[in-house]
Amino acid sequence: MSKIDRISRCDECPIRHNAVCAECDAAELAMLEASKSYMTIPAGATIASAGEPLTHLSSIITGCATMSRTLEDGRRQTVGLLLPSNFIGRPGRECSxxxxxxxxxxxxxRFERRTFERMVQDTPHIAARLLMMTLDELDVAREWAVVLGRMTAREKVAAFFVSLARRQAQTDGGRPPARTTTLKLPLSREAIADHLGLTIETTSRQITALRKAGLIETPSLRAVLIPDFEKLALEAGEDDDGGIVA
Amino acid sequence: MSKIDRISRCDECPIRHNAVCAECDAAELAMLEASKSYMTIPAGATIASAGEPLTHLSSIITGCATMSRTLEDGRRQTVGLLLPSNFIGRPGRECSxxxxxxxxxxxxxRFERRTFERMVQDTPHIAARLLMMTLDELDVAREWAVVLGRMTAREKVAAFFVSLARRQAQTDGGRPPARTTTLKLPLSREAIADHLGLTIETTSRQITALRKAGLIETPSLRAVLIPDFEKLALEAGEDDDGGIVA
DNA sequence: CGATCACTTGAGGAAACTCAACAGTCGTGG
DNA sequence: CCACGACTGTTGAGTTTCCTCAAGTGATCG
Incomplete structure (x- = not known):
């Protein structure tokens, strides 16, 4: 029995203050508690498929998921990287x-779709929080458009590490990344390439290039050590005042 | 005195049923009417600047605007094309x-930012509509990520015309584009290039290529005639059932 | 310990970019 | 009304970046 299975009370939930329930009061939380259910999905499994009905809407408590589209000829683009507190599914739409x-x-x-939609309608705290989260997602998506449209392969890879470092720091602690940060990579090289609009080979080469330039170290395939976060952020095309969006 | 200046009543407004006010009842509309103001901006002028405070939030009634980021070295990426009924500014954020x-x-x-934020809080119809519009924008942004990340220059240009045709058809009439459609281009070649993550030269070449392939005609620099919409959509990488998002 | 899978590296080619010249369009003023 | 100039768009030639194809290396797991 994993740790999460034992959590049933929302006030013990690790994403209590970041997820769609963040603004809920005790009574609202009780309502959510009554209709929620937990589900654990193994790495590599499908959570939703394009065009298929989505019976449940859910928040990620732990782990990482990708949201992607695959074209008929096999080209794939990841349009969202989903981390703890991120929301899966769109209220008001039956299919993903x-x-x-x-x-x-x-x-x-998880929440049954209809149930959740009703709660969004009836509970301003949920609706308001969902709006804020959606606005944040929109910023992230637009920020990523700049990366996809105008950055070089090297900048894209750097931007990915920088963005992931920011989000992981946000999740565990809520403060910006330390100067020296170690990153756990939840994605394979192929998945990173699909997120960056690159091939796996180019991605691999740029990771090597960043390592040779001393901007990152790679203690293992699924880990990246950033000796100087600011320096990497600069490489990712950020003006020195950092900022921008997650 | 232009046509819009004379419109003061919301029920005569061309975006009445598509904008953030779409779900408002008579009483709510009256409230909006009391605090709204119109503003006309000449082509080429700036509506908001990155990092600068945004005193007003607004809906586009007529015309077209671009939302973009410029990097220090001059690279520019347009992250959103704003057409009638689209919303400018983010409630809860002081600066653009x-x-x-x-x-x-x-x-x-336009609405003074604080005033509008209060109305969003107090008026579920506005909050709900804003949520739906934001979710739609998010879909558009993610759809565009696929274009930016995985499409060829030719597909990008085709996708731009297809997307614009869909949105213009949506605005004037609400139905999908006819088989043969004429498109009014609100953007210069350079602005199109910035939207597509291409150079102006590549964009121009691909427009020429599409014309030579008979997929489009260019009666003037700022117009595109699409003889067979489905065919162009196919060129834009859509599987034959069309669909996807605006 | 060996097979499989993920990742890396290399060589060659294609797509898009850069730089440069040219053409078409539009507005202004003679 | 035409001539001029500035600007926007097009086309061409050469270069760069990234992709493709292929082989090699390293990790992981039975």
């Missing part, structure tokens, strides 16, 4: 328009 | 994080 796959083992807090 | 520029003459329906 993207494939959602667990990159690592993922634990979800 | 993008440059917003009028591509053509633009007429706005």
């Amino acid at each position: 328009i993207y494939d959602v796959e667990a990159a690592s083992e993922v634990t979800l807090c | 994080i993008y440059d917003v520029e009028a591509a053509s003459e633009v007429t706005l329906c």
Whole structure:
């Protein structure tokens, strides 16, 4: 029995203050508790498929998932990297328009779609929080458009590490990344390439190039050590005042 | 005195049923009417600048604007094409994080930011509509990520015309584009290139290529005639069932 | 310990970019 | 009304970046 299975009370939930329930009061939380269910999905499994009905909407409690589209000829683009507190599914739409796959083992807090839609309608705290989260997602998506449209392969890879470092720091602690940060990579090289709009070979080469330039170290295939976060951020095309969006 | 200046009643507004006010009842509309103001901006003028405070939030009534980011070295990426009923500015944020520029003459329906934020809080119809619009924008942004990340230059240009045709058809009439459609281009070649993550030269070459392939005609620099919409959509990498998002 | 899979590296080619010249369009003023 | 100039768009030639194909290396797991 994993740790999450034993959590049933929302006030013990690791994403309590970041997820769609963040603004809920005790009574609202009780309502959510009554209709939620947990589900754990193994790494590599499919959470939703493009065009298929989505019976449940959910929040990621732990783990990492990708949201992607695959064209008929096999080209694939990941349009969202889903980390703890991120939301899966769109209220008001029956089907997912993207494939959602667990990159690592993922634990979800799920709600039956209709039930959740009703709660969004009836509970301003949920609606307001969902709006804020959606606006944040929109910023992230637009920020990523700049990366995809205008950055070089090297900048894209650097930007990916920088963005992931920011989000992981946000999740565990809530403060910006330390100067020296170690990153756990939830994605394979192929998945990173699909996120960056590159091939796996180019991605690999640029990771090597960043390592040779001393901007990162790679203690293992699934880990990246950033000796100087600011320096890497600069390499990712950020003006020195950092900033921008996650 | 232009046509819009004379419109003061929301029920005569061309975006009445598509904008953030779409779900409002008579009483709510009256409230909006009391605090709204119109503003017309000439083509080429700046509506908002990245990092600068945004005193008003607004809806586009007529015209077209671009939302873009410029990197220090001059590279620019447009992250959103704003057409009638689209919303400018983010409730809850004081500054714009993008440059917003009028591509053509633009007429706005504006609300003082604080006032609007209060109305969002107090008016579920506005909050709900804003949520739906934001979710739609998110879909558009993610769809565009696929274009930016995985499409060839030719597909990008085709996808741009297809997307624009869909949105223009949506605006004037609400139905999908006819088989043969004429498109009014609100953007210069350079602005198109910035939207597609290409150079102006590549964009121009691909427009020429599409013309030579008979997929489009170019009656003028700012117009595109699509003889067979489905055929162009296919060229844009859509599987024959069309669909996807605007 | 060996097979499989993920990742890396190399060589060659294709797509898009850069730089440069040219053409078409539009507005202004003679 | 035409001539001029500035600007926007097109086309061409050469270069760069990234992709493709292929082989090699390293990790992981039975």
